[in-house]
Amino acid sequence: MILSPRAKLFSASNTAEVSALLRVKSGEINYLISRLDRQYARRPRRKPDGTRRVLLVPSERLKRLQRKIYDDILIKVPLLPCVYAVKGRSPKENAAVHTSKAVIFKMDLAQCFPSIKPQMVRAIFQELGFGPEATGLLTKLTTWENELPQGVPTSSALANLPLCRVDMRITKLKNEYGFDYSRWVDDLTFSGGVRLLKFRRLLQKIIEAEGFRVKAEKTETELARDRQTVTNFVVNTKVNLAREKRSAIKKEVMNAHSVGAELSASLAGKMYWLRSVNPDVGERLVKRIAGK
Numbered sequence: 001m002i003l004s005p006r007a008k009l010f011s012a013s014n015t016a017e018v019s020a021l022l023r024v025k026s027g028e029i030n031y032l033i034s035r036l037d038r039q040y041a042r043r044p045r046r047k048p049d050g051t052r053r054v055l056l057v058p059s060e061r062l063k064r065l066q067r068k069i070y071d072d073i074l075i076k077v078p079l080l081p082c083v084y085a086v087k088g089r090s091p092k093e094n095a096a097v098h099t100s101k102a103v104i105f106k107m108d109l110a111q112c113f114p115s116i117k118p119q120m121v122r123a124i125f126q127e128l129g130f131g132p133e134a135t136g137l138l139t140k141l142t143t144w145e146n147e148l149p150q151g152v153p154t155s156s157a158l159a160n161l162p163l164c165r166v167d168m169r170i171t172k173l174k175n176e177y178g179f180d181y182s183r184w185v186d187d188l189t190f191s192g193g194v195r196l197l198k199f200r201r202l203l204q205k206i207i208e209a210e211g212f213r214v215k216a217e218k219t220e221t222e223l224a225r226d227r228q229t230v231t232n233f234v235v236n237t238k239v240n241l242a243r244e245k246r247s248a249i250k251k252e253v254m255n256a257h258s259v260g261a262e263l264s265a266s267l268a269g270k271m272y273w274l275r276s277v278n279p280d281v282g283e284r285l286v287k288r289i290a291g292k
Contacts, residue, residue: 008129009076018134022068032062033140040144043151055151056144065141066153073138074157077128080167085156085185091231092239092277094189097182099235101191104228105200107207108218112186113155115212116148116162124161156185166210170203182230189230197221233277241277249274250285257289 012018019026032039039062043055058066075087084094098104109115118139125135142154149155167183170190174181177199179192190196190203200221204214222228224236234240241249249270256263263271271289275282 010073010129012129012134013131014133015137018130018137022065022072024065024068028065029137029141032065033137036062036140036144040149053150056149057151058149058153062141063153069138069142070153070157073128074154077157077161079160079164080171082167082171082181083160083183085160085183091184092233094182094184095230095233095235095239097180098189098191098228098230099238101180101228101235102193102224103191103196104220104222104230104235105190105196105203106218106220106222106230107188107204108215109186109188109207110213110215112159112212113150114147116159117146118143120162121148121158124158159185163210163212166207166212169206169210173199173202173206184231187231239277241274246274246278246281250281253285253289263289 010021012021015026015029019029022029039059040056041059043057044052045055046052079086084091121143122135122139125138130138142152142158143149144152148158163183166188170181170188174190177195179190179196179199181188181190183189188203188207190199204219207214227234227242228236229242234242240246253263253267253271256267271282271285275286
């Protein structure tokens with residue numbers, strides 16, 4: 001499952017050794033594990049497609065410990081370059097892989113986080129070198145209600161690891177046949193020439209063979225004559241925001257500016273985000289707000 005199964009990255013067998021690794025007191029770990037049923041709050045969130053998902057938001061105390069697990073354990077696990085949902089990489093960089101391509105083929109995994117069960121997480125920690133007691137407590141701290149909870153600092157990193165075999169198999173195929181592949185958690189994107197069209201069914205079979213399901217309604221093929229999007233960016237010729245998104249940000253910023261209102265942190269963030277994606281449009285807007 002992990003890229004280098006023979007190399008044990010860690011050597012911690014019990015609670016004391018895990019607490020030393022994470023630089024927390026053993027009592028803190030034991031306290032949180034004994035009260036896990038009080039550590040999560042359910043928060044519904046609307047997705048861009050209009051559907052809703054329920055996030056399990058951990059308490060601040062548990063979240064701090066989960067961030068330590070992420071920082072001191074999970075980000076140290078090597079992944080293939082095709083994986084972009086990692087620290088230091090962005091959706092924009094993921095989209096940039098697929099600019100100016102004749103064909104873009106996209107697949108989403110169905111119920112990716114819920115399909116990753118505690119036994120899979122336990123196997124991950126065992127493979128990393130943790131002993132039975134340490135593996136058990138790390139699994140309890142990163143899973144809830146028999147699945148990987150969405151909204152938890154460790155979940156995206158843990159979701160990446162069961163997909164390592166998918167990444168390796170697809171990388172071998174793409175190197176042989178000359179197309180591009182990137183993955184943002186459960187969003188898989190392929191791009192290249194028209195020859196890519198012949199591999200669509202094979203790519204889906206690889207994913208299914210590794211125990212995952214593909215959302216049929218989210219499987220899309222976009223040709224150069226279409227609007228091609230990857231992780232919410234338009235990529236036909238360069239990474240850009242969709243025209244309607246650019247217009248909406250400009251309108252919102254100018255409306256606030258026209259009545260003399262100071263831009264909120266959120267609105268200013270949108271303006272500078274626009275500039276980071278589309279420097280020409282964004283810089284003109286920034287200068288206009290600054291009166292230059």
